[in-house]
Amino acid sequence: MVRQRKHTVDDITLHTCNPCRRTMPYRIYAVVHTCGIIALMYHHVYSLLTATTPLIITCLLLLSDIVLTFIWATTTSLRFNPVHRTEYPENYSAKPEDFPKLDVFICTADPYKEPPMMVANTALSVMAYDYPSDKISVYVSDDGGSSLTLFALMEAAKFSKHWLPFCKNNNVQDRSPEVYFSSKSHSWTKEAENIKTMYETMKKRVQYVVDSGRVDTDQSIESDQFRGVFNLWDHKFTRHDHPTIIKVLQHNESEIMPNLIYVSREKSRVSPHHFKAGALNTLLRVSSVMTNSPIILTLDCDMYSNNPTAPLHALCYLSDPKINFSLGFVQFPQKFKGINKNDIYASELKRPFDIITVGFDGLMGPIHVGTGCFFNRRAFYGSPTSLVLPDIDELGPNRIADKPIMSQDVLALAHNVAGCNYERNTNWGSKIGFRYGSLVEDYYTGFMLHCEGWRSVFCSPTKAAFYGDSPKCLTDVVGQQMRWTVGLLEVTFSKYNPITYGFKSLSLLMSLAYCHYAFWPFWSIPLTVYGLLPQLALIYGVSVFPKVSDPWFWLYIFLFFGAYAQDLSDFLLEGGTYRKWWNDQRMWMIRGLSSFFFGFIEFTLKTLNLSTPRFNVTSKANNDDKQLKRYEQEIFDFGPSSMFLPMTFVAIVNLLAFIWGIYNLYAWEEELTLQLMLAGFAVVNCLPIYEAMMLRKDDGALPKRTCFLAGILTFVLIVLGYFFLK
Numbered sequence: 001m002v003r004q005r006k007h008t009v010d011d012i013t014l015h016t017c018n019p020c021r022r023t024m025p026y027r028i029y030a031v032v033h034t035c036g037i038i039a040l041m042y043h044h045v046y047s048l049l050t051a052t053t054p055l056i057i058t059c060l061l062l063l064s065d066i067v068l069t070f071i072w073a074t075t076t077s078l079r080f081n082p083v084h085r086t087e088y089p090e091n092y093s094a095k096p097e098d099f100p101k102l103d104v105f106i107c108t109a110d111p112y113k114e115p116p117m118m119v120a121n122t123a124l125s126v127m128a129y130d131y132p133s134d135k136i137s138v139y140v141s142d143d144g145g146s147s148l149t150l151f152a153l154m155e156a157a158k159f160s161k162h163w164l165p166f167c168k169n170n171n172v173q174d175r176s177p178e179v180y181f182s183s184k185s186h187s188w189t190k191e192a193e194n195i196k197t198m199y200e201t202m203k204k205r206v207q208y209v210v211d212s213g214r215v216d217t218d219q220s221i222e223s224d225q226f227r228g229v230f231n232l233w234d235h236k237f238t239r240h241d242h243p244t245i246i247k248v249l250q251h252n253e254s255e256i257m258p259n260l261i262y263v264s265r266e267k268s269r270v271s272p273h274h275f276k277a278g279a280l281n282t283l284l285r286v287s288s289v290m291t292n293s294p295i296i297l298t299l300d301c302d303m304y305s306n307n308p309t310a311p312l313h314a315l316c317y318l319s320d321p322k323i324n325f326s327l328g329f330v331q332f333p334q335k336f337k338g339i340n341k342n343d344i345y346a347s348e349l350k351r352p353f354d355i356i357t358v359g360f361d362g363l364m365g366p367i368h369v370g371t372g373c374f375f376n377r378r379a380f381y382g383s384p385t386s387l388v389l390p391d392i393d394e395l396g397p398n399r400i401a402d403k404p405i406m407s408q409d410v411l412a413l414a415h416n417v418a419g420c421n422y423e424r425n426t427n428w429g430s431k432i433g434f435r436y437g438s439l440v441e442d443y444y445t446g447f448m449l450h451c452e453g454w455r456s457v458f459c460s461p462t463k464a465a466f467y468g469d470s471p472k473c474l475t476d477v478v479g480q481q482m483r484w485t486v487g488l489l490e491v492t493f494s495k496y497n498p499i500t501y502g503f504k505s506l507s508l509l510m511s512l513a514y515c516h517y518a519f520w521p522f523w524s525i526p527l528t529v530y531g532l533l534p535q536l537a538l539i540y541g542v543s544v545f546p547k548v549s550d551p552w553f554w555l556y557i558f559l560f561f562g563a564y565a566q567d568l569s570d571f572l573l574e575g576g577t578y579r580k581w582w583n584d585q586r587m588w589m590i591r592g593l594s595s596f597f598f599g600f601i602e603f604t605l606k607t608l609n610l611s612t613p614r615f616n617v618t619s620k621a622n623n624d625d626k627q628l629k630r631y632e633q634e635i636f637d638f639g640p641s642s643m644f645l646p647m648t649f650v651a652i653v654n655l656l657a658f659i660w661g662i663y664n665l666y667a668w669e670e671e672l673t674l675q676l677m678l679a680g681f682a683v684v685n686c687l688p689i690y691e692a693m694m695l696r697k698d699d700g701a702l703p704k705r706t707c708f709l710a711g712i713l714t715f716v717l718i719v720l721g722y723f724f725l726k
């Protein structure tokens with residue numbers, strides 16, 4: 001029987017929480033697997049002492065197994081108490097005037113990688129929430145400082161006056177106009193046709209401005225009210241150097257509509273801006289001055305709303321007096337549109353966004369993943385029990401903002417707090433707001449909030465709350481994850497790392513769970529060792545694992561298949577398919593040898609002050625039709641990135657070892673079975689790489705240069721092996 005915890009307010013159920021059925025079998029298996037690992041460690045020590053194989057090999061294998069064991073321990077803590085929650089938004093019964101105010105933060109940073117129309121659609125989709133319109137304020141942060149984005153939002157404000165009533169009167173579910181109008185699944189009324197024409201006209205106007213690269217105020221702007229602001233884009237204006245621009249594009253004082261505010265914080269080349277974390281802190285302050293809503297939704301500009309009731313789902317938790325005292329945030333999963341059938345690049349990120357999150361949820365709550373997250377504003381100002389006061393009273397989280405947002409002093413203060421030197425000698429970024437110092441500001445900030453005692457909740461309604469965009473070519477995928485790797489390492493090697501700081505502040509399981517991410521980049525160690533060493537030994541006929549007749553052989557078989565089977569079961573139980581799982585585990589190897597590997601290098605260079613890693617925004621504008629077609633057909637797209645070198649190198653070594661192993665099968669008999677199996681497994685995983693090396697001629701193939709360099713590396717490795725292994 002499944003235990004169920006119900007949370008009720010005046011006997012009305014707002015949300016329930018069920019432990020997953022797999023919990024018990026998983027705990028039992030954890031004990032068995034632990035015994036297996038202890039036996040393996042014993043075997044390692046025994047081999048070290050009796051050393052029949054070269055010492056270096058035994059040591060490297062031991063090191064890899066230690067890393068794998070640690071990561072396994074972190075995964076086990078995430079499998080200890082997985083839970084599933086359900087909300088009952090229909091039971092949320094506040095009167096419209098009693099709904100809490102909601103501030104929505106949307107971040108954008110580059111009008112060419114993040115098309116202004118996309119930003120406008122995201123803004124429109126949340127403005128149209130099933131929520132009292134005058135309680136919503138949408139703040140768009142534009143780190144690209146682009147007049148094109150401002151123009152698109154101006155158009156969106158005008159269009160919203162038609163779009164919002166249309167959605168609400170017709171109970172439209174797709175509230176991103178782009179999604180609604182490109183869907184074929186509904187009938188068109190006259191009214192819908194009219195709105196569609198309006199939308200298309202707006203899109204054309206925006207496209208015209210984007211194509212010409214600037215806003216021609218005489219031609220494109222009809223209302224005098226907005227003309228002046230474009231004069232700010234003078235000849236001195238660059239995205240790295242410009243004054244603060246705050247423009248209220250629509251406000252609820254004149255009509256019952258959401259506020260829409262464009263914010264581009266002041267930038268100067270000499271002041272650090274802390275990327276997205278800095279942008280969000282600016283929005284925290286600007287919104288404090290203007291509306292100071294107790295609830296904040298943060299979104300990346302590609303994450304449009306797909307479920308108009310999402311805020312109600314979040315309110316089921318945030319309004320529950322039994323838990324909301326220490327509830328810091330309600331995190332929704334990141335879901336993506338346009339992923340191919342079997343998800344060849346594992347872009348769904350099922351493990352981080354579904355499987356692991358469910359595990360975190362049964363401990364202290366999910367990590368923060370940067371977007372689709374409803375925050376309790378208070379959580380940014382110290383622990384639940386001790387408020388950290390901001391620099392000025394106007395920024396306090398509990399203040400009631402009752403001045404009109406268009407009033408002179410409100411606007412003046414808003415400009416002031418968006419200045420690039422405002423944060424100097426304040427607690428912003430350290431004790432208040434989003435934390436600075438990591439390229440994964442989301443993970444880092446969530447971690448610090450948990451350490452302060454805030455809890456979080458994972459909310460995943462059946463109808464996905466948000467959909468975003470995921471990279472569609474492998475270079476972008478590994479590039480994005482390399483940024484994450486650098487960001488994670490910045491946390492792992494800081495004063496506030498999950499091991500020392502985490503163990504002090506959190507429960508054992510929770511800090512171990514955080515370590516799971518902190519040590520993500522360390523996967524590259526076992527992957528490199530297991531990807532090269534046994535294979536090299538195989539080429540020289542040196543045995544590094546027990547032979548088939550040795551009972552220890554079965555321990556290796558058990559650990560490998562046990563771990564893989566559990567990984568598969570995780571995946572299937574959270575709604576995945578076999579094919580997607582297979583692709584996911586392949587991507588894990590690819591990431592290990594590209595993103596993680598180069599992330600390590602980049603981080604080392606940064607530590608030695610030889611480079612300053614930047615936040616490379618992932619492109620959401622894909623114009624390469626051939627590439628998109630390959631993606632649809634599930635053909636790997638490698639391209640000319642040097643990131644693919646290690647992976648190609650490992651693929652070649654495995655192929656050689658496998659062929660050589662098969663050739664010598666009779667001579668070596670059972671001695672090298674495990675090594676041959678390992679190489680065989682790698683070869684099967686590498687099939688798309690061989691294809692891209694030898695059979696393909698399109699732009700997505702592996703460049704000759706990469707193959708050639710990988711060939712040279714293989715040669716060097718084999719020569720080195722001669723000295724160590726012969």
Ligand SMILES: O=c1ccn([C@@H]2O[C@H](COP(=O)(O)OP(=O)(O)O[C@H]3O[C@H](CO)[C@@H](O)[C@H](O)[C@H]3O)[C@@H](O)[C@H]2O)c(=O)[nH]1
Pocket residue numbers: 107108109110114141143274275276279299300301302369370371439440441442480483484487615616617618619
């Ligand atoms: O200087 C910057 C850089 C980025 N962004 C915004 O940050 C968001 C995320 O950038 P993106 O290129 O889409 O990165 P992803 O790797 O897709 O994002 C994931 O990882 C990031 C941390 O690396 C988190 O911030 C994101 O929420 C999370 O979705 C986008 O809206 C950007 O506009 C800024 O506002 N300012």
Ligand SMILES: [Mn+2]
Pocket residue numbers: 300302468469618
């Ligand atoms: Mn993104």
